[in-house]
Amino acid sequence: MFFSRFIAGFKGGIHPPENKFYSEGKKFSYLPIPHVCYVPLQQHIGKPARPIVEVGQAVEEGQLIGEADGFISANVHSPVPGKVIDIVHHPTVFSPKSLCIVIETEGAFTSSQQSRVPSSWESFSRDELIASIKEAGIVGLGGAAFPTHVKLSPPATKPIDTLIVNGAECEPYLTVDDMLMQTFPHEIIEGIRIAMKTLGVERAIIGVEDNKPDAIRALRKVLLETNAPTITLVSLKTKYPQGxxxxxxxxxxxxxxxxxxxxxxxxxxxxxxxxxxxxxxxVLYKKPLYERFITISGPIVKNPGNYKVRFGTKISDIIDEIGGLLDEPVKVIMGGPMCGIALDTLEIPVVKGTSGVLFFGKNKIESENFLTCIRCGRCVAACPAGLLPCDISILVEKNLTDALAMYHLFDCIMCGSCSFVCPSKRPISHFIKLGQQRLKSASTRMT
Amino acid sequence: MAEDINTQHTERTQKTSKMQLVLSVPPHVRDSQSVTYIMWCVVISLLPAAGYSCYLYGLKAAKLLIASTISAIIAEAAYQMLMKKKITAHDGSAAITGLLLAMNVPPHAPVWMVCIGSAFAIIIAKQLFGGIGFNIFNPALAARAFLMASWPVHMTTAWHQFNPGNILAKDIANIANLPPTAFDAITSATPLACLKSAPQIIADYGASAEAVLQTLLSNTMLKSLFIGSVGGCLGETSALFLLIGATFLFIKRIISWHIPITYILTVAIFMGIYYALRPLPGAESIDHFLPRMVLFHILSGGLILGAFFMATDMVTSPVTHIGMIIYAIGCGVIASIIRLWGGYPEGVSYSILLMNAIVPLIDRYIKPKVFGTLKRTTGE
Incomplete structure (x- = not known):
């Protein structure tokens, strides 16, 4: 069933300029297959996958090329048919030197995936469902890229009663989840049922921020048509970090x-x-995760929009395919502007966790100088975790690691709201990250 | 880790990449309000009241305001130059200090005095503590206390003499048929000082308690207090123009309701209870004595100026909302106690200074509730 509420939500939070208009409502288009793919073996949180192909070997689209190494790891599949031309260390968003399988596209798309005739997932057992999710190398596509099969098989000591489906998409600029909900509402509702069965829960809630009325309307329509009393749709107040x-x-x-x-x-x-x-x-088509939808946006992108991209496609290739940029890029961000990572080279490939790529030109550059804290308390009001970001930033700046222990640094969710609001332009969330590292290394020294 | 990644990235960029991309830690978008923006907004918000004081008191007021502001900026720049620090005198915070100090002295105070006060505020009360963000006391108020201690005569008697032709003076004189000498005593001081010395006036000039009280609590007087055509410090008299500036700060989200509203409500409640228990002699002759008395206390003296512009100083007020409320209640209680029982007629500036001293303590014990913990963490 459907219900819509106006929920205040959580304490704190901020309202950054949304800037979603660049790519909002732009239908998905498919980027051409790149000539060469750099497929990282680490595209997820956990151990990198083990390469199981050799240089010179021919691979099919969707063929397993990296095998999950341990429980918290994920399979990696070839995004294109072709030949492995190299296995090298290449810059990725995870590390400046990450092992990548380089595949040159050639031959036909004799796809290794099964036919488009869906299998009847209702007859699958939970173990079979988890196995096919694991097999497909699925990880969290919201950005964190945590292996999904791990998340869907919680220990028996932790009974699960609710599946929450995150359609908040609170990051500015990004519109990919919005478009996905608008374009594939049936598919998403079916996917939710599969995930519910996998988890063995009777209740699912879809949370969507109220700045996506089209997505809400599309999902509501499907929910009403299919009469799914166990799935609820909730419209959330637009506020970062709602997601x-x-x-x-x-x-x-x-x-x-x-x-x-x-x-x-x-x-x-x-x-x-x-x-x-x-x-x-x-689950339905045995299709491995080798491509995804991403938002390509920013003030200097000629054709901002939502695109389907194969993993391993380098940013430099994307720029050419989408019709280029209006200006020399000065800052390129993988992910959203709040949590995303600034790239130093356009050689970095798109990976599973990439929800968007944003390009900014000259006038985007802000001075990196920060001032002393004026104790305005804006970060305290904005912090959704209830921390004292201002105090933490001062203690880290002054290298007073011992005093940090009682400031709950590990409850920080790294949303960046504190840095956003700071009038002194202090990189507060970065200070908190540094503080976490210092606390960790201090505790390992002690033990 | 991010730092390591970034430094490694940078090194590699320098070696290989033709294109220089800028690296920075997330978030990559920032709020448009900077410290400089906030400070100059506060300066702008003070201008209506400052402008009105120039209209009311003439060129003398303009001279004081300008001299004080400029000497604060010069003092900051000179100190920072001397100490080889980065010069931030243009960030607006020194301008606020100078402007606020001038608004806190009597209109006929000597110009050299506010210049010394500004220099004291910037150098002793602000820079010696470490500059912006590190000072414990509101610099303008610390300087006001310094001037009060150093030149008490200038600070307590240089009030404006409203001449008998003044509209206010005429209106008030007609209210209760006060003897001319008592009338002079009332209009030549601040309304709060009159209230404090009411028994004296009654005894000295043979005025009746009713007449004095009727004058002080008359509609004319309350209206004058609201508009600001009464005796007082340069910038404190006009509630109207101060509130215009405060509204601007609210709209810009530079101040929140927590401190000013709590502060004023505390004074109102405290005064309400006090006068309900101990009505002044002659109170029975006045309609609505209690609300009039409470309104008189809210509008007179520096309460509006203090609550909206000085207690809200970011540096010297708590960082949490609950801390702000505690701080503002403390300000309200202390200001009321000084007004009722203290040696001075007015207690706003000392109440803020005293609570400034407690702010580090409030911030230490009042912490936000950490998400996922059962209760508010207090202390250590």
Whole structure:
């Protein structure tokens, strides 16, 4: 069933300029297959996959080329048919030197994936469902890229009662999840059912920020048509970071994930809508995760929009395919502007966790100088985790690591709201990250 | 890790890439308000009241305002130059200090005095503590306290003499048929000083308690207090023009309701309770004595100026909303106590200074509730 509420949600948060207009409502278009793909073996949180192909070997589209190494790891598949021409260290968003399988596209698309006749997933057991998700190498597509099969198989000691589907997409500029919900509402609802069966839960809630009325309308229509009483659609107040896992759970269920805990501690598993879509593809068509939808946007992009891109496609190739840029890029961000990572080279390939690529020209550059804290308290009001970002930033700046212990640094969700609001332009969230590292190294020194 | 990645990235960029991309840590978008923007907004918000004081008190007021502001900026620049620090005198914070100090002295105070006060505010109360962000006391108020201690006569008697032709003076004189000498005593001081010395006036000039109270709490007087055509410090008299500036700060989200509203409400409640328990002699002759008295206290003296522009100083107020409320209640209680029982007629500036001293303590014990923990963390 459907209901729409105006939920205040969580404490704190900010309202950055959304800037979604560049790519909002732009239908998905498919980027051409790149000539050469750099497929990283690490596209997820956890151990990198083990390469199982050799240089010179011919591969098919969707063929397994990297095998999950251990439980928290994920399979990697070839995004294109062709020949492995090299296995090299190449810059990726995870590290400046990450092992990549280089595949040159050639031959026909004798796809290794099964036919487009869907299998009847209702007859699958939970183990079979998890196996096919694991086989397909699915990871969280919201950005964190945590292996999905791990998330969908919580230990028996943590009973799960609710699946939350994250369609908040609170990052500015990004519109890919919005478009996905508008374009494939049936597929997403079906994917939710598959995920519900995999988890063995009777309830699912889709949370969508109220700045995406078209997506809400599309999903609502499907929910009404299919009469799915176990799936609820909730319109959330537009506020960053509404899509952060813990804040989303709080907003939808009034449950607070305990400090240091995981969503499963409060009986919840959260999956991004993109991941849900990929789960369905994997279960119904045995389609491995080798491509995804991303937003390409920014003030200097000639044709901003939502595109389907194969993993391993380098940013430099993307620029040519989408019709180029209006100006020399000065800053290129992989992900959204709040949490995304600034790239130093356009050689970096798109990976599973890439939700968008943003290009900015000259006038975007701000001075990196920051001033002293004036104790305005804006970061304290904005912090969704209830921390004292200003105090932490001062302690880290002054290298007072011992004093940091009582400031709950590890409850920080790295949303960047504190840095956003700071009038002194202090990189507060970066200071918090540094503080976390210092605390970690201090505790290892002690033990 | 991000740092390592970034440094490695940078090194590699320098070696190989033709194209220079700028690296920075997330977030890559920032709010448009900077410290400089906020500070100059506060300066702008003070201008209506400052402008009105120039209209009311004439060129003398303009001279004081300009001299004080400029000497604050010069003091900051000179100190930073001497100490080989980065010069931030243009960031607007020194201008606020200078402007606020001038608005906190009587209109006929000597110009050299506010210049010394500004230099004290910037050098002693601000820079010696480490500059912007590190000072414990509001620099303008610390300087006001310094001037009060150093030149008490200038600071407490240089009020404006409203001549008998003044509209306010005429209106007030007609209210209760006060003897001319008592009338002079009332209009030549601040309304709060009159209230404090009311028994004296009654005894000295043979005025009746009713007449004095009727004058002080008359509609004319309350209206004058709101508009600002009464005696007082340069910038504190006009509630109207101060509120215009405060509205601007609210719209710009530079101040929140927590401090000013709590502060004023505390004073209102405190005064309400006090006068309900101990009505002044002659109170029974006045309609709506209690609300009039409370309004008189809100509008008179520097309460509006202090609550909206000085207690809200970001550096010297708590960072949490609950901390702000505690701080503002403390300000309200102390200001009321000084007004009722203290040696001075007005207590706003000392109340803020005293609470400034407690702010580090408030910030230490009042912490936000950490997400996922059961209760607010307090202390250590």
């Amino acid at each position: 952060a896992e813990k804040q989303l759970i709080k907003a939808l269920l009034r449950r607070e994930v305990p400090s240091g805990g995981l969503p499963m501690d409060v009986g919840v598993v959260v999956q991004n809508v993109g991941t849900i879509y990929a789960i369905r593809e994997a």
